[in-house]
Amino acid sequence: MNGEILISSKVLVTGGAGFIGSNIIEKLLKQDNFVVCLDNLATGKMSNIEAFTNNKNFRFINGDIRDIKTCEKACKGIDIVLHQAALGSVPRSIKDPVTTNQVNIDGFINMLIAARDNKVKRFVYASSSSVYGDSKELPKHENKIGNPLSPYAVTKSVNELYAKVFGNLYGMETIGLRYFNVFGKNQDPDGAYAAVFPKFISTLIKHKAPVIFGDGTQSRDFTYIANVVQANELAATTSNPDAINTVFNIAYGKSISLNEITSELIKVLSDFDSKINEINPVYGPLRQGDIKDSLASIDKAKRLLGYMPAYNVHDGLKLAVKWYFDCLK
Numbered sequence: 001m002n003g004e005i006l007i008s009s010k011v012l013v014t015g016g017a018g019f020i021g022s023n024i025i026e027k028l029l030k031q032d033n034f035v036v037c038l039d040n041l042a043t044g045k046m047s048n049i050e051a052f053t054n055n056k057n058f059r060f061i062n063g064d065i066r067d068i069k070t071c072e073k074a075c076k077g078i079d080i081v082l083h084q085a086a087l088g089s090v091p092r093s094i095k096d097p098v099t100t101n102q103v104n105i106d107g108f109i110n111m112l113i114a115a116r117d118n119k120v121k122r123f124v125y126a127s128s129s130s131v132y133g134d135s136k137e138l139p140k141h142e143n144k145i146g147n148p149l150s151p152y153a154v155t156k157s158v159n160e161l162y163a164k165v166f167g168n169l170y171g172m173e174t175i176g177l178r179y180f181n182v183f184g185k186n187q188d189p190d191g192a193y194a195a196v197f198p199k200f201i202s203t204l205i206k207h208k209a210p211v212i213f214g215d216g217t218q219s220r221d222f223t224y225i226a227n228v229v230q231a232n233e234l235a236a237t238t239s240n241p242d243a244i245n246t247v248f249n250i251a252y253g254k255s256i257s258l259n260e261i262t263s264e265l266i267k268v269l270s271d272f273d274s275k276i277n278e279i280n281p282v283y284g285p286l287r288q289g290d291i292k293d294s295l296a297s298i299d300k301a302k303r304l305l306g307y308m309p310a311y312n313v314h315d316g317l318k319l320a321v322k323w324y325f326d327c328l329k
């Protein structure tokens with residue numbers, strides 16, 4: 001381990017058939033790691049990991065993190081856990097808080113216990129910008145969170161509390177990564193709970209108008225997937241004691257409004273299909289539980305992890321759009 005690139009390690013990626021997990025696995029397999037993917041395919045897809053199934057360094061466990069035995073089995077012989085499995089989406093958690101709680105909290109503790117029992121060296125986990133809740137401070141700094149606005153946000157806050165307690169009680173090394181609106185290849189564009197970015201791309205490719213909830217002035221720190229993969233590797237390999245048992249914002253560090261990102265999507269997609277240039281977004285009511293503005297300070301991740309996001313939203317958007325266009329057309 002060299003504090004930057006994760007090589008020749010035994011890594012468990014939970015939620016590895018999902019958007020972020022599958023991108024992490026792709027990079028880790030190129031770097032000679034042995035990777036176990038634990039996923040119950042609740043929202044993930046076999047198509048995201050199909051390309052790895054013939055790789056001798058890859059193993060897929062079709063299982064549920066709500067089952068402690070499955071977690072224990074998956075953690076056997078593992079050096080590093082990159083825990084991505086969770087039920088995402090604020091609206092899903094408002095509709096069904098019980099299942100979100102079971103997966104995101106019960107499943108999280110199961111994974112902590114399994115990692116502890118198997119003497120895993122580092123437990124890196126996906127937290128979320130949603131923990132900032134009603135805090136008005138911009139940019140968001142790690143030490144100042146607000147009140148959660150949704151059950152999903154509660155689960156991510158509770159994850160952070162448990163990780164800290166397990167670090168203190170059992171001497172585990174945990175690192176939480178608060179992702180800010182990640183986008184890129186393999187992110188599911190379909191279904192009621194799809195994230196805004198892939199949903200808008202797939203809607204526009206079908207020559208339909210994307211629906212912006214609210215007036216579109218709300219802003220997000222959209223983060224390209226490669227930056228998130230980099231952050232996971234840094235968290236897995238850092239030897240900086242100040243980085244252990246703490247949390248980091250993982251974002252690009254600039255925000256853009258939904259109106260602006262939609263215009264840019266339309267512009268970039270029009271290079272592939274000129275008809276898309278004629279489409280205008282339509283506006284709907286604001287959604288419950290959504291944050292108005294989101295912008296991260298990434299100073300702490302830069303300072304303690306050496307995080308240096310390589311892709312801004314514009315470069316990432318071009319790469320993501322090309323991938324969706326090739327896949328969806």
Ligand SMILES: NC(=O)c1ccc[n+]([C@@H]2O[C@H](COP(=O)([O-])OP(=O)(O)OC[C@H]3O[C@@H](n4cnc5c(N)ncnc54)[C@H](O)[C@@H]3O)[C@@H](O)[C@H]2O)c1
Binds near residue numbers: 019
């Ligand atoms: N995408 C984002 O913008 C974003 C932002 C903040 C935080 N996050 C967090 O990052 C992580 C990954 O998110 P993603 O965008 O890749 O979502 P995703 O839905 O694509 O991936 C989540 C994966 O977890 C799996 N999973 C769900 N329940 C499970 C269970 N009970 N047992 C085993 N596997 C289960 C799903 O099948 C899926 O493959 C999540 O923890 C999410 O909360 C994502």
